[in-house]
Amino acid sequence: MTIEEEKDLNRESAPEFGDGPRLLADIGATNARFALERAPGRVEAIEVLHCGDYAGIVDVIQAYLRQQGGPAPRHAAIAIANPIDGDHVKMTNRDWQFSIEETRRALGFDTLLVVNDFTALAMALSRLSTGERVQVGGGEPAPDGVIGLIGPGTGLGVSGLIPAEDRWITLGSEGGHTTFAPADERELFILQYAWREMPHVSSERFVSGPGLELIHRALAERNGVAGVQPLNAADIVTRAVAGGDPLCAEVIDCFCAMLGTVASDLALTLGSVGGIYIGGGVVPRLGALFQRSSFRQRFEAKGRFADYLARIPTYLITAPYPALQGVSAILGHHLQAGTGGSPLIEKVRAALPNLSKAEQRVARLLLEQPRSFVNDPVADIAHHADVSQPTVIRFCRTMGFTGLSDFRLKLASGLTGTVPVRHSQVKAGDAAPDLSAKVLDNTVSAILSLRDGLDPAAVELAIGLLQKASRIEFYGAGNSSIVALDGQYKFFRFRIPAVAYADPRLEAMAAELLGPGDVVVAISSSGRLPELLHAVDLALAAGAAVISITASHSPLAKKATVNLAVDHSEDISTHVSMISRILHLLMLDVLAVGVAVRGGVRRAGLPGSRRSSDAGDVGALVSHAS
Numbered sequence: 001m002t003i004e005e006e007k008d009l010n011r012e013s014a015p016e017f018g019d020g021p022r023l024l025a026d027i028g029a030t031n032a033r034f035a036l037e038r039a040p041g042r043v044e045a046i047e048v049l050h051c052g053d054y055a056g057i058v059d060v061i062q063a064y065l066r067q068q069g070g071p072a073p074r075h076a077a078i079a080i081a082n083p084i085d086g087d088h089v090k091m092t093n094r095d096w097q098f099s100i101e102e103t104r105r106a107l108g109f110d111t112l113l114v115v116n117d118f119t120a121l122a123m124a125l126s127r128l129s130t131g132e133r134v135q136v137g138g139g140e141p142a143p144d145g146v147i148g149l150i151g152p153g154t155g156l157g158v159s160g161l162i163p164a165e166d167r168w169i170t171l172g173s174e175g176g177h178t179t180f181a182p183a184d185e186r187e188l189f190i191l192q193y194a195w196r197e198m199p200h201v202s203s204e205r206f207v208s209g210p211g212l213e214l215i216h217r218a219l220a221e222r223n224g225v226a227g228v229q230p231l232n233a234a235d236i237v238t239r240a241v242a243g244g245d246p247l248c249a250e251v252i253d254c255f256c257a258m259l260g261t262v263a264s265d266l267a268l269t270l271g272s273v274g275g276i277y278i279g280g281g282v283v284p285r286l287g288a289l290f291q292r293s294s295f296r297q298r299f300e301a302k303g304r305f306a307d308y309l310a311r312i313p314t315y316l317i318t319a320p321y322p323a324l325q326g327v328s329a330i331l332g333h334h335l336q337a338g339t340g341g342s343p344l345i346e347k348v349r350a351a352l353p354n355l356s357k358a359e360q361r362v363a364r365l366l367l368e369q370p371r372s373f374v375n376d377p378v379a380d381i382a383h384h385a386d387v388s389q390p391t392v393i394r395f396c397r398t399m400g401f402t403g404l405s406d407f408r409l410k411l412a413s414g415l416t417g418t419v420p421v422r423h424s425q426v427k428a429g430d431a432a433p434d435l436s437a438k439v440l441d442n443t444v445s446a447i448l449s450l451r452d453g454l455d456p457a458a459v460e461l462a463i464g465l466l467q468k469a470s471r472i473e474f475y476g477a478g479n480s481s482i483v484a485l486d487g488q489y490k491f492f493r494f495r496i497p498a499v500a501y502a503d504p505r506l507e508a509m510a511a512e513l514l515g516p517g518d519v520v521v522a523i524s525s526s527g528r529l530p531e532l533l534h535a536v537d538l539a540l541a542a543g544a545a546v547i548s549i550t551a552s553h554s555p556l557a558k559k560a561t562v563n564l565a566v567d568h569s570e571d572i573s574t575h576v577s578m579i580s581r582i583l584h585l586l587m588l589d590v591l592a593v594g595v596a597v598r599g600g601v602r603r604a605g606l607p608g609s610r611r612s613s614d615a616g617d618v619g620a621l622v623s624h625a626s
Contacts, residue, residue: 017037017038017039017040019074019075019368020071020072020073020074021036021037021038021070021071021073022036022037022038022073022074022075022076022077022328022331023035023036023037023061023065023073023075023076023077023109024036024037024043024076024077024324024327024328024331025061025064025076025077025078025079025324025327026078026079026117026120026321026323026324026327027051027057027060027078027079027080027081027117028051028080028081028117028153028154028281029051029081029091029092029093029094029153029154029155030050030051030052030154030281031048031049031050031051032048032049032050032051032054032060032064033046033047033048033321033323033324034046034047034048034049034061034064035047035321035324036068036073037328037331040332041328043321043324043325043328045068046321046324047064047067049063049064051094051096056096056098057078057096057098057103058098058103058106058107061076061107062107065107072108073109074109074110074111074369075109075110075111075331075335076107076109076111076112076113076331077111077112077113077114077115077120077327077328077330077331077334078112078113078114078115078327079115079116079117079119079120079121079323079324079326079327080114080115080116080117081093081116081117081153081154081155081157082116082117083116083172083174084114084115084116084172087099087100087101088100089114092155093154093155100112100114110369111331111334111335111369113327113330113331113334115327115330116157116159116172117157117323118149118151118157118158118159118173118279119159119170119171119172119326119330120323120326120327120330121149121151121157121159121279121317121322121323121326122147122149122159122160122161122168122170122171122326123161123168123170123325123326123327123329123330124319124322124323124324124325124326124329125147125149125161125277125322126161126168127325127326127329128317128319128322128325131318132317132318132319132322133277133315133316133317133318133319134315134316134318135313135314135315135316136278136290136291136295136296136314136315136316137295137296137299137300137313137314138310138313139275139310139311139312139313139314140311140313141273141274141275141313142273142274144163144274145163145271145272145273145274145275146160146161146162146163146270146271146272146273146274147160147161147272147274147275147276147277148160148263148266148267148270148272148275148276148277149161149276149277149278149279150175150259150262150263150266150276150277150278150279150280151278151279151280151281151283151317152207152208152209152211152255152259152280152281152282152283153208153209153280153281153282154208154209154210154281155176155204155208156175156176156177156202156203156204156207156208156211156262156280157176157279157280158173158174158175158176158266159171159172159173159175160173160266160270160272161274163274171270175203175266176202176203176204176207176208177202177203177204178202178203178265179200179201179202179203180201180202180203180205180206180258181261183257183258183261183298183301186219186222186254187254187257187258189218189222190206190214190215190218190219190222190254193214193217193218193221193222194206194214194218203258203262206255206258207255207258207259207262208282209233209281209282210233211255211258212233212236212237212251212252212255212282213230213231213232213233213236215251215254215255216228216230216231216236216247216248216251217230219247219250219251219254220247223247223250225247228247231248233282236248236251236252237252237282237285237286240252240286240289241285241286241287241289252286252289252293253293253294255282256286256290256293256294256295256298257293257294257295257297257298258298259278259283259295259298260294260295260296260297260298260299260301261298261299261301263276263278263295263299263314264298264299264300264301264302264309267299267309267312268302268305268308268309272312273311273312275312275313275314275315276299276312276313276314276315277314277315277316277317278314278315278316278317279317279322279323283316284316284317284318290316295314296314299314344399344410344411344453345366345367345370345411346453347399347453348363348366348367348399349363349367351363351398351399352364352367355395355398358387358388358391359387359391359394359395359398361385361386361387362381362385362387362391362392362395363395364385365381365384365385366411369384370411373408373411378392378393378404381404392404400455400456400457439578443578443579443582446568446579446582446583447582447583447586449567449568450566450568450583450586450587453565453567454564454565455564455565458562458563458564458565459564459590459591459594461562462547462562462564462591463591463594463595463598465519465545465547465561465562466491466496466519466547466591466595467595467598468517469496469517469518469519469545470497470517470518471496471497471498471499471514471517471518471519472487472491472496472497472498472499472518472519472520472521473498473499473500473501473510473511473514473518473519473520473521473539474487474488474498474499474500474501474520474521474523475500475501475507475520475521475522475523475532475535475536476500476501476502476522476523476524476532477502477504477524477529477531477532478502479525479580479581480523480524480525480581480584481500481502482581483523483549483581483584483585483588484500484501484502484521484523485500485502486585486588487500487521487523487588488500490588490589490592491592491595494592494595494596504529504531504532504534504535507531507532507535508531508534508535508538510535511535511536511538511539511542511544512538512542513542514539514542514543514544515542515543515544516543516544517544518539518542518543518544518545519544519545519546519547520535520536520539520544520545520546520547521546521547521548521549521588521591522535522536522546522547522548522549522550522556522560523548523549523550523584524548524549524550524554524556525550525551525566525580525581525584526550526551526554527548527550527551527554527555527556527557528554528555528556529556532556533555533556533559536548536556536559536560537559540559540561545561545562546559546560546561546562547560547561547562547563547564547591548560548562548563548564549563549564549566549584549587549588550563550565550566551565551566551567552565552567564587564591566580566583566584566587568580568583
């Protein structure tokens with residue numbers, strides 16, 4: 001069995017999506033291509049509709065869905081030949097414009113993703129089989145190398161694919177609009193010809209379907225060919241492939257050479273040692289003519305960097321509808337990410353067994369469709385969950401929020417934050433830039449995750465205990481002992497008796513001397529140290545309260561009066577706990593600032609002053625706490 005046959009078999013046997021088929025679309029200036037994906041990788045019912053026959057994007061999608069019948073898709077992803085910047089989309093080469101959110105509502109989708117068509121095509125590259133591409137020229141792809149993508153169609157699409165550990169990151173690019181640079185006298189003449197019609201000439205003006213027509217007119221004038229009738233791009237390609245029309249043949253040769261220059265510029269810009277892929281609607285129609293063209297020669301013609309480019313392979317994409325595979329991958333990624341990775345969603349999942357039956361229906365709807373829960377009105381949420389609107393509000397309050405709006409703000413920040421929460425493992429061979437970026441990115445991501453998962457009720461309770469404390473003791477061993485000392489410093493500046501212990505025997509002896517009104521702040525990454533747990537037991541037995549700053553499901557968290565959960569991806573068994581130390585310090589900052597701004601400090605925070613609650617003194621206390 002071949003690789004392609006095995007892939008087809010896997011697609012056929014894949015279980016269908018539980019929420020019905022997904023709509024996939026690739027909408028260009030001329031044609032709109034549609035398909036339904038009923039199971040992972042199983043793309044069916046492909047149809048091509050002419051955009052000129054429809055008034056707008058809603059009309060063309062509705063026309064396709066009417067043709068298909070059956071259950072309406074709940075989730076859809078559309079690749080469109082246009083930059084995507086916000087909710088409003090105005091197509092460059094067609095007089096369509098629309099709001100993504102209004103379109104979603106009009107079509108009744110739970111999810112509607114709209115992405116640049118070349119972003120989608122880039123995502124499809126890793127899915128292409130050897131039978132869905134043809135290599136042009138020599139070169140070998142470097143393993144895990146950056147990949148470039150270029151495609152002449154109605155316009156000139158440009159994108160790239162960047163390897164990132166176990167996944168790929170696509171580049172949203174409008175590289176087709178970079179300024180065209182001629183490589184020889186013929187191209188200089190064509191550029192000067194174009195300047196008569198337009199002040200700025202981009203690469204797209206030539207390396208595209210309309211570009212073929214412009215080159216044809218310019219070369220007719222340059223060659224002194226009188227009485228030549230203007231031809232459209234399709235006719236130019238047809239005549240060149242058939243032979244017998246020298247002017248059309250020269251147009252294609254010039255077009256392919258220009259494409260070679262633009263492709264090599266992209267390869268150098270991105271460092272595309274993984275190869276350059278060519279898509280779009282024009283080049284595949286050239287067939288063997290493209291293989292014989294000046295494309296590869298021009299691609300390598302870069303002077304001192306000719307050898308560098310000779311090692312980079314170039315491929316022509318021959319798959320019939322590759323962008324549909326790309327939007328399938330993007331939509332699948334999106335829906336999978338929507339049910340995980342958010343601390344609030346994890347909190348809802350954990351609370352599910354303890355909710356009432358009606359609230360469980362609301363929770364399940366949230367877990368299945370988190371983004372529609374953010375966007376839909378309460379009436380629609382109640383309808384889809386088969387509950388009353390007050391039940392939706394009650395669910396939000398059960399989860400610790402004042403209502404639906406408050407809940408949505410927290411949910412949206414976890415789902416759509418601009419900085420993704422991730423953890424990249426630092427490796428022994430990492431260069432200084434990679435090492436620095438990973439450490440900083442891991443820390444930023446961990447802080448955002450802490451922010452999104454913070455329990456405000458627990459913070460309030462901890463601040464209340466500290467406000468009333470007669471004495472505060474900070475316990476921490478190893479790396480946490482530094483955090484404990486920081487806590488002592490912060491709260492001692494409030495003139496509250498505070499001390500930090502790092503020795504387990506001293507912690508146990510000190511805990512036995514505590515009493516009601518005293519507070520222990522126990523700090524630990526793992527929350528499992530036996531000596532620390534013993535000291536906490538002694539403190540609780542003496543009547544003191546215990547605030548723990550540790551992992552949410554650890555033994556220490558379960559013993560504490562109140563736990564401030566700090567969960568992170570760091571493997572403290574094999575690495576120094578860098579991230580957890582920073583998160584623990586931040587939690588102490590939150591507590592110290594909270595005590596200061598509440599105005600409930602037992603003694604004045606500045607030398608020689610008495611307890612005060614005016615704004616100036618509180619500001620000074622916050623400054624000391626920080």
